[in-house]
Amino acid sequence: MTAFWTEPDFDDHEMVHIVRDRNSGLTAIIAVHSTHLGPGAGGTRFWHYPDPKDGLRDALRLSRGMSYKNAMAGLPMGGGKAVILADETRTKTPELLAAFGDAVEGLGGRYVTAEDVGISEADMVAVSKRTAHVSGLPVSGDNAAGGDPGPFTAMGIYLGIKAAVRHKLGKDSVAGVHVAVQGTGSVGGGVAKLLAADGAKLTLADIHADRAAALARELGGRTVPADEILSTPCDVLSPNALGAILDEQSIAALDCAIVAGGANNQLARAHHGKPLFDSGILFAPDYVINAGGIISVAMEYLARRDGTGASVEDVHARIATIPDRLEQIWAQSDSSKVSPDVVADRMAQELIGRA
Ligand code: NAD
DSSP, rough: OGGGGGGTTTOOEEEEEEEEOOOOOOOOEEEEEOOOOSEEOEEEEEESSHHHHHHHHHHHHHHHHHHHHHTTTTOOOOOEEEEEEETTTTOOOOHHHHHHHHHHHHTSSEEBBBBBOOOOOOHHHHHHHTTTBBBBOOOOSTTBBBSSSSHHHHHHHHHHHHHIIIIIISSSSTOOEEEEEOSSHHHHHHHHHHHHHOEEEEEEEEHHHHHHHHHHHTTTTEEGGGGGGGOOOOOOEEEOOSOBSHHHHHHOOOSSSOOOOOSSSBBGGGGGGGHHTTTOOOOOOOOHTTTTHHHHHHHHHHHHTTOOOOOOHHHHHHTTTTHHHHHHHHEEEEHTTHHHHHHHHHHHHTTTTTO
């Protein structure tokens, strides 16, 4: 048997906790990458992995990503991620969620959970019956921090695109700037609306073509088929669908000055940051520009834990610092001629004491 710490994705994680509860059928992996800045925070993924090793890889890779994201957002949180290994029928019972809540509680606050793929707000409410170390719960008041992170993520991306346009194109406004948006769901749709209100020119695409078309009608943009959006001539390409979209082939076909969007892990492999940089395109590292949602989720958790309360304004004030972080990255990248993704990783490693 190969030891999991020889996995390429193992990065001296502080803790990898395997949970097995025969009564409820729960099998889960909770990975805490770093608690250097605070409790390891990151969502729970509920997914069927034909090979459980892929679940372990996801937990390792995603928890490290959360360490970097939380550090760069200036949050007093480390990085963690849980993966519940669903069976083939993807059965999710109250007993299973209760057992998972008990496992999180057993870690005494070293790991804080929230929603991720396959886990709903209702699931988190069920988990919260067994542990206080949970976030992404329904908001308790009109102006209280929390709730759906999508609009907060969209706001951070919108501000990041404005900063990129300033940095690369020397323009103080996005009026008349052509933005191609890939994916018009919760995040991409929100970004498109904010940009449209500022007079940006929009081209939208979604694999659900009717979704993109309806938004284009509402906002006055045009649509292209989903397989044409990456090569659409534009000022800004904003990927808000899936990860791993930027590889040698797609980078060679890009016809934009800026890539700035919310999809996680846009570079297919780490080394793809270099050809993107060499082609003169300004890249906004995804885990920096898309931190609005985790900012909301983390502030909701901290306010509840500390009994302080946090308002939507507090969350927006923190999201408004995303462009400053991007500016820092781009300034270092410009002066060192190192691609922004590498600069961001180095900054994050420094912040979490892993430089
Ligand atoms: P969503 O499911 O609401 O929207 C995604 C949209 O992308 C859907 O409309 C889908 O049809 C479309 N899509 C999928 N594949 C496509 C393709 N190849 N071409 C064009 N469109 C395609 O999801 P979301 O919450 O908007 O998240 C979008 C991305 O942002 C994801 O990568 C997610 O991991 C990332 N993200 C989301 C948040 C958040 O707060 N929701 C936070 C950080 C990162």
